[in-house]
Amino acid sequence: MADVPSMDALVALLRRLPGIGPRSAQRISYELLVRKRDLMPQLAAAFQQAHAVVRFCERCNNLSEAPLCAVCRSEHRDRSILCVVESPADLRAIEDTGVFVGEFFVLMGHLSPLDGIGPEALHIDRLSARLGETDLREVIFATNPTLEGEATAQFLAGLVPDGITISRIARGVPVGGELEYVDRSTLGRALHGRRLLDE
Amino acid sequence: MADVPSMDALVALLRRLPGIGPRSAQRISYELLVRKRDLMPQLAAAFQQAHAVVRFCERCNNLSEAPLCAVCRSEHRDRSILCVVESPADLRAIEDTGVFVGEFFVLMGHLSPLDGIGPEALHIDRLSARLGETDLREVIFATNPTLEGEATAQFLAGLVPDGITISRIARGVPVGGELEYVDRSTLGRALHGRRLLDE
Numbered sequence: 001m002a003d004v005p006s007m008d009a010l011v012a013l014l015r016r017l018p019g020i021g022p023r024s025a026q027r028i029s030y031e032l033l034v035r036k037r038d039l040m041p042q043l044a045a046a047f048q049q050a051h052a053v054v055r056f057c058e059r060c061n062n063l064s065e066a067p068l069c070a071v072c073r074s075e076h077r078d079r080s081i082l083c084v085v086e087s088p089a090d091l092r093a094i095e096d097t098g099v100f101v102g103e104f105f106v107l108m109g110h111l112s113p114l115d116g117i118g119p120e121a122l123h124i125d126r127l128s129a130r131l132g133e134t135d136l137r138e139v140i141f142a143t144n145p146t147l148e149g150e151a152t153a154q155f156l157a158g159l160v161p162d163g164i165t166i167s168r169i170a171r172g173v174p175v176g177g178e179l180e181y182v183d184r185s186t187l188g189r190a191l192h193g194r195r196l197l198d199e
Numbered sequence: 200m201a202d203v204p205s206m207d208a209l210v211a212l213l214r215r216l217p218g219i220g221p222r223s224a225q226r227i228s229y230e231l232l233v234r235k236r237d238l239m240p241q242l243a244a245a246f247q248q249a250h251a252v253v254r255f256c257e258r259c260n261n262l263s264e265a266p267l268c269a270v271c272r273s274e275h276r277d278r279s280i281l282c283v284v285e286s287p288a289d290l291r292a293i294e295d296t297g298v299f300v301g302e303f304f305v306l307m308g309h310l311s312p313l314d315g316i317g318p319e320a321l322h323i324d325r326l327s328a329r330l331g332e333t334d335l336r337e338v339i340f341a342t343n344p345t346l347e348g349e350a351t352a353q354f355l356a357g358l359v360p361d362g363i364t365i366s367r368i369a370r371g372v373p374v375g376g377e378l379e380y381v382d383r384s385t386l387g388r389a390l391h392g393r394r395l396l397d398e
Binding site: 003004005006007009010014016017018019020024026027028029030031032033034036037039040041042043044045046047048049050051053054063064065066069070087088089108152 | 202203204205206208209212213215216217218220223225226227228229230231232233235236238239240241242243244245246247248249250252253262263264265268269286287288307
């Protein structure tokens with residue numbers, strides 16, 4: 001509103017967040033200013049605090065408040081298996097499954113020549129160092145099943161030293177999904193990657 | 200994440216905003232922490248600033264950074280017409296139409312006995328004072344076309360002094376809508392409230 005520049009500034013910033021359009025940004029601002037004023041100083045403090053203390057793990061790029069993240073600090077992880085993911089959110093999704101006991105490396109993106117994202121942006125030097133550690137036996141590429149994710153996995157596979165197993169997470173029908181509604185290319189992948197029933 | 204309490208705190212606060220569920224709150228937090236870190240101090244400052252300077256107009260309850268809002272300060276508004284709305288967002292929606300030249304009164308809610316919102320919560324004293332101003336000729340109730348909005352308009356109409364015209368915004372088919380998809384009660388209203396073609 002012409003009269004309330006502080007609100008306009010807030011709306012403009014909120015619109016830059018993912019999934020928040022102009023209407024949502026306005027609705028959130030009104031809700032805060034009219035009904036939830038106490039939340040504003042709390043949000044301000046939370047943003048400041050997160051900005052000040054959250055950084056990236058020096059070993060794997062995961063989000064952390066310490067030099068090494070919880071996974072890298074743990075003494076209960078299997079250092080012989082390395083899972084390469086695109087983002088800290090992907091890392092968390094895999095952690096939430098509870099089935100992976102190895103370590104991670106977060107690329108912080110994927111190769112995307114059109115956007116000018118080449119190998120140097122993906123922390124290749126540190127990944128190479130990690131791939132050279134002596135107890136490593138398997139690298140799992142868990143990049144997204146997108147064109148860019150596949151290309152990134154293909155490219156990075158070339159950096160893995162001989163003798164180390166290279167794998168890719170399985171692509172197939174999502175658990176709980178109905179075949180009728182699964183897209184053709186996923187269903188094709190699922191047929192192609194079929195497993196023996198007793199495996 | 201167990202390891203990043205500042206992020207968990209941020210996610211928890213974001214979830215309290217309208218339209219933001221647990222997944223969105225996490226997605227926003229990751230986006231900020233990984234790709235848009237510069238936005239965090241800006242957001243913190245914007246929340247602090249808005250919290251500090253945005254208040255309610257002393258005359259109409261609209262959001263304002265001055266004691267009186269832009270509408271109430273203006274010398275170009277018709278003080279003989281008062282439009283009663285539920286919220287500052289409703290006021291803005293009406294202002295955005297550009298067709299209303301009168302003044303406003305923002306109730307900051309609607310009657311809702313089940314939620315314990317009685318007349319006293321709707322700034323009835325100040326509305327009564329406003330309704331007593333000598334140059335007032337018409338009061339337009341622009342509360343929402345909901346059960347509570349209608350009940351609120353009905354109740355408040357009883358406070359309007361004799362001799363002042365009382366009106367309600369028209370209910371009917373939305374402009375650009377298709378009759379086939381309009382709900383029965385709206386269509387019924389539209390028929391009931393039909394106007395002569397040359398009006």
